[in-house]
Structures are given as C-alpha cells and as structure tokens.
Amino acid sequence: MLLTLIAGVLPAVAAYLGQLIVDGVLLSIDTYQQQGAVDCTPVMQLLLLEGIVITLIAAAGRGLSAQQSLLKALMGQRVNVMILEKAQTLSLVQFEDSEFYDKLTRARREASTRPLALVNKTFSLLQNAIALFSFAILLIQFSPWALLVLFLAALPVFISEAKFSGDAFQLSRWRSPELRRQMYLETLLAREDSIKEVKLFGLGSLLLERYKAIFNTLFGAEKKLIIRRDLWGFILGLLGTLAFYAAYAWIVIETIQGAITLGQMTMYLLVFKQGQTAISSNLTAISGMYEDNLYLSNLYEYLEQPVISESGQATAGPLPQDGIRFEQVSFTYPCASKPALHQINLHLKPGESLALVGENGSGKTTLIKLLTRLYQPSEGRILLDGLDINDWCPTRLRERIGVIFQDFVRYQFLVGENLGAGDVGAFDDEVRWQEAGQLGLADPFIQQLPAAYHTQLGRWFKGGQELSGGQWQKIALGRAFMRTKADILVLDEPTAAMDAEAEAQVFEHFRSHATQRMVILISHRFSTVRMADRILLLRGGEVLEQGNHATLMAQQGRYAELFQLQARGYLPDT
Numbered sequence: 001m002l003l004t005l006i007a008g009v010l011p012a013v014a015a016y017l018g019q020l021i022v023d024g025v026l027l028s029i030d031t032y033q034q035q036g037a038v039d040c041t042p043v044m045q046l047l048l049l050e051g052i053v054i055t056l057i058a059a060a061g062r063g064l065s066a067q068q069s070l071l072k073a074l075m076g077q078r079v080n081v082m083i084l085e086k087a088q089t090l091s092l093v094q095f096e097d098s099e100f101y102d103k104l105t106r107a108r109r110e111a112s113t114r115p116l117a118l119v120n121k122t123f124s125l126l127q128n129a130i131a132l133f134s135f136a137i138l139l140i141q142f143s144p145w146a147l148l149v150l151f152l153a154a155l156p157v158f159i160s161e162a163k164f165s166g167d168a169f170q171l172s173r174w175r176s177p178e179l180r181r182q183m184y185l186e187t188l189l190a191r192e193d194s195i196k197e198v199k200l201f202g203l204g205s206l207l208l209e210r211y212k213a214i215f216n217t218l219f220g221a222e223k224k225l226i227i228r229r230d231l232w233g234f235i236l237g238l239l240g241t242l243a244f245y246a247a248y249a250w251i252v253i254e255t256i257q258g259a260i261t262l263g264q265m266t267m268y269l270l271v272f273k274q275g276q277t278a279i280s281s282n283l284t285a286i287s288g289m290y291e292d293n294l295y296l297s298n299l300y301e302y303l304e305q306p307v308i309s310e311s312g313q314a315t316a317g318p319l320p321q322d323g324i325r326f327e328q329v330s331f332t333y334p335c336a337s338k339p340a341l342h343q344i345n346l347h348l349k350p351g352e353s354l355a356l357v358g359e360n361g362s363g364k365t366t367l368i369k370l371l372t373r374l375y376q377p378s379e380g381r382i383l384l385d386g387l388d389i390n391d392w393c394p395t396r397l398r399e400r401i402g403v404i405f406q407d408f409v410r411y412q413f414l415v416g417e418n419l420g421a422g423d424v425g426a427f428d429d430e431v432r433w434q435e436a437g438q439l440g441l442a443d444p445f446i447q448q449l450p451a452a453y454h455t456q457l458g459r460w461f462k463g464g465q466e467l468s469g470g471q472w473q474k475i476a477l478g479r480a481f482m483r484t485k486a487d488i489l490v491l492d493e494p495t496a497a498m499d500a501e502a503e504a505q506v507f508e509h510f511r512s513h514a515t516q517r518m519v520i521l522i523s524h525r526f527s528t529v530r531m532a533d534r535i536l537l538l539r540g541g542e543v544l545e546q547g548n549h550a551t552l553m554a555q556q557g558r559y560a561e562l563f564q565l566q567a568r569g570y571l572p573d574t
C-alpha cells in the first residue's frame with residue numbers, strides 16, 4: 001500500500017519539477033544574455049531533486065514487483081491447497097461426473113494465477129487513481145475541459161474491452177471439455193504407462209491427428225476473437241491519440257500566445273500523456289478484473305460444491321457378532337439405464353470367508369463399493385453388527401474395512417511406504433512393513449531390491465525401480481495386511497497377475513491370520529474360490545447361486561458348470 005502510494009504520487013511531482021526546471025533554464029538564459037553571467041545552482045538543485053524523485057519511483061516500482069512475486073508464490077499455494085482440501089471432502093460420484101470434473105480442472109488451471117492477477121490489478125488501479133488525481137490537480141489549472149477530454153477519449157476502449165473480456169470467458173468455458181480431451185491425448189502420447197501400447201499398435205499418428213484437429217477447431221474461434229478484440233482496440237484507441245494531438249495543439253497555441261510558459265507546456269503535455277496512459281491502464285485493469293472475476297466465479301462454484309455429508313456417529317453396533325448383512329440391496333449408477341445390482345441378500349458372519357464370482361460386469365466390484373460406502377444403495381440397506389452402515393461413523397467404518405481393489409494404486413514412494421499406506425498410523429513403521437511384506441509374499445523379492453524396503457518405486461523419480469505386475473500385486477496385498485485393525489478384508493482380484501499357487505497361499509494367509517475376520521474375495525480362479533466358506537455367484541447384478549463349494553457342485557448348476565470348464569483347461573489347479 002505504501003509503495004503504491006509513493007508510485008502513485010511521485011510521477012506528478014516529477015512532472016511539476018520538470019516544469020520548474022524548464023522555466024528555470026529559460027530564466028537563466030535570459031539572465032545570462034542580459035548580464036553575461038548566471039548562478040546555475042537553483043536549476044541544479046531542481047535537477048538533483050528530480051533525480052531523487054525518479055530514483056524513488058524506480059525503487060517503489062521494484063519493491064512492488066518483488067511484493068507481487070512473493071504474493072504469487074503464497075497465493076498460488078494457498079488457493080491450490082484450498083482446491084485440494086475441497087477435493088478430499090467430495091464423493092466418488094462427484095469425481096465420476098464429467099461436468100464436475102471439468103469444473104475442477106478449470107479451477108486448478110486458472111486458480112494459481114487469477115486471484116493474484118486480481119490483487120495486482122487492484123493495487124495498480126489504486127496507484128493509477130492516485131497518479132490521476134495528482135495529474136488532475138495540475139491539469140485543471142490549464143483547463144477543466146482538458147480533463148474532460150482526457151476521460152471521454154478513453155471510455156470507448158474500456159467498453160469494448162469489457163465486452164471482449166466476457167466473450168473470452170465464454171469461449172474458455174466452451175473450450176473446457178475439448179481442452180480436457182486434448183490433455184488426455186497428451187497423456188496418452190507422452191506417458192510411460194501408455195506409450196508401450198501406443199507404439200506397438202502404431203497409434204501415435206492417429207492420436208496426434210486428433211490432437212491437432214482439436215487444436216484447429218479451438219484455434220479458429222480464438223483467432224476470430226483475438227482479431228476482433230485487437231482491431232476494435234486499435235480503432236477506438238485512435239480516439240485517444242486524436243484527443244492527445246488536439247490537446248497538444250491547444251497547449252502549443254496557448255504557449256505561443258504567452259498564456260502559459262514553456263515549462264508549463266512541457267509539464268501539461270507530460271501530464272496529459274501520462275494521464276492518458278494511466279486512464280487506459282486503469283480501464284484495462286477494470287475490464288481485466290471483470291475477466292478475472294468471471295474465472296474466479298468458476299473457482300467459487302467449485303469450492304461451494306455441496307458436500308454430500310457422511311453422517312453417522314456410531315462406533316459399535318448392537319449385535320457385534322452379526323457381521324455383514326445385505327438386505328434387498330439394489331443399486332443403479334447415475335445416468336445408467338439398468339441396475340448394476342438387483343435385490344441382493346447376503347449374510348456374512350465374523351470368521352467367515354466369502355468368494356464373489358461371476359462374469360465381467362456382473363456387479364462384484366459394485367457390491368464392494370456399496371459395502372465401503374463409496375456409493376449409497378438405491379434400495380435396501382447394508383448392516384454391520386446389526387446397524388445400518390450409514391449410521392456408522394465414517395472413520396470407524398473405514399478403520400474396520402481393508403480393501404485392495406483390482407486397480408490399486410502404485411504409489412511412486414518407497415517400497416515400505418507403499419505397504420505403510422495401508423495404515424496411516426504406521427506409515428513409517430519399518431517393523432510393520434516387514435511383517436506385512438512377509439504376509440503378502442513380497443518379502444523375498446523386496447530383499448533382492450537395491451535398498452530393500454527403502455527402494456524408491458516407479459519411474460517418475462530418480463533411481464526408481466519398476467516392478468512386475470505380480471510383484472506390485474504382492475505389495476498391494478502386503479498393504480492389506482497392514483490393516484491389522486480391520487476385521488473385514490476385501491480383495492478384489494488383486495491376485496490376478498500372480499500364479500495360482502501364490503494366490504492360494506495368500507488366501508490361506510488371510511484365512512489363518514483372520515480367524516475372527518471376514519474375508520471377501522473376488523476372483524475368477526475357482527481353485528481359490530472353492531476354499532471360501534461361502535460362494536456367491538452373480539449374474540447381471542443378481543444372485544444366481546449361493547452356498548459352499550460342495551453344495552454348489554451338488555446342485556449341478558452354473559457354478560458347477562464353470563468350475564468344471566476351468567478344471568478341464570486348467571488341470572494343475574483342480
């Protein structure tokens with residue numbers, strides 16, 4: 001604020017000193033011609049003073065720009081943290097909604113620069129306003145009309161700028177989904193996890209063509225706007241130049257007629273010119289602020305996104321030995337036409353293991369998403385220890401459940417931290433890492449890695465070690481074993497890349513380490529499935545058959561058919 005004040009007032013002071021210098025010089029010329037000698041000290045003093053003022057202006061300018069750089073870092077960080085914190089409170093449903101995701105991307109893209117731009121413009125507006133006020137004090141002595149001309153000439157540019165800012169914002173809104181598509185193509189074309197397939201399938205040029213086509217569509221609209229904006233800016237800006245030369249002529253005539261001194265002429269011209277610059281940058285700042293505000297409205301829209309509050313306070317249920325119950329549970333994904341699950345009934349007691357089987361898309365993963373409260377059932381209810389899971393305190397509920405999804409995360413962290421992620425309380429606990437590694441069958445290969453549990457994984461960071469698919473899965477299983485407090489363990493096909501023997505061994509580990517735990521396993525491997533106490537065969541979101549291996553085989557239904565089919569082709573497992 002202080003620097004803004006200095007930078008605002010001093011230009012007028014410099015212009016006034018300029019007038020005193022020119023008039024002083026003229027006076028000295030006269031004196032010199034009449035007396036043959038003159039004392040230059042007063043003019044030199046004025047020069048020195050002007051030098052000091054100019055130095056102060058430069059110092060204030062530097063100070064302001066340093067402040068802006070610091071603010072940029074701080075504000076960018078603050079706003080990004082706000083966005084990321086908000087993201088933590090949102091539900092999975094919101095993340096899967098493409099319109100919402102657009103909002104998030106736009107907020108993130110602009111948020112670190114726009115709020116700062118707004119602050120900067122506010123300060124520059126203030127600085128220019130102060131400068132203008134001080135110029136006005138000087139200029140009004142010449143003529144109030146000159147002041148009016150100064151303002152009126154700048155107005156058309158302002159109006160056109162404001163209009164085009166609105167258009168630019170609309171354009172950027174319209175471009176948002178296309179830009180996201182472009183970003184996605186960029187990822188496919190330049191990321192290690194996709195480049196393999198892109199190369200081998202020769203997809204590169206096809207994707208690149210799509211990328212270029214999107215650019216061309218977007219560029220066409222942008223080009224039109226840029227040309228219109230600058231053309232109008234130029235035409236209306238001419239009014240300003242015209243006004244300046246009209247004022248110039250007027251001031252020159254007044255000087256010739258002796259109404260003002262040469263020094264005053266210099267000052268008025270300077271003040272008029274600088275005043276014009278100050279007005280036009282103020283008006284551009286105002287229209288820019290309007291544009292920033294439009295962008296910020298997007299950020300606020302995101303931040304004000306309603307949070308679907310996770311209610312529930314209970315930390316224990318009335319029937320601790322009742323386990324999990326699904327009662328007539330149905331679920332339809334938002335925008336889906338038919339239910340992914342239909343009237344599911346299920347009861348799993350502590351100590352029991354359940355295997356979910358069924359063809360692709362039969363609803364196995366969806367059932368787990370409902371159990372973990374990532375989605376709410378459309379009908380029916382899910383009980384844990386006799387209490388609806390919606391009445392459970394969300395933190396307590398999640399503490400009790402350990403899930404490894406088929407698309408588990410491959411954290412580009414240390415090996416140990418990849419295990420530790422399963423229990424935030426023991427994220428850095430090396431002893432626990434090793435226990436979990438052993439139970440997940442990962443320990444033998446971890447010991448072979450360059451820094452064992454301290455090896456960096458993934459290729460994103462220097463020295464990172466990449467693992468095979470099966471090795472990553474063993475790490476993920478180890479992560480599940482970290483959840484010692486969880487009494488419901490869910491494995492959604494995390495063993496698919498492991499050999500059949502390892503899968504059976506892991507399942508055994510889970511059963512033996514979890515005598516009072518409930519284990520839910522999703523697998524397409526019947527050699528493991530048969531070991532479960534209970535098997536649920538899903539088809540098209542409905543329970544087709546239910547029972548243990550022996551009863552289901554005796555039924556000679558679909559399960560028996562599938563089992564025999566696999567046994568024939570996969571003899572070693574049967």
Ligand SMILES: Nc1ncnc2c1ncn2[C@@H]1O[C@H](COP(=O)(O)OP(=O)(O)OP(=O)(O)O)[C@@H](O)[C@H]1O
Pocket residue numbers: 096333334336340358359360361362363364365366367
């Ligand atoms: N996020 C989602 N939004 C909309 N529909 C979905 C979503 N996830 C899954 N579905 C649909 O719900 C149905 C059940 O999917 P689910 O992932 O539960 O199947 P699954 O039995 O786990 O299959 P797989 O054996 O292939 O893993 C499928 O028809 C699928 O297309």
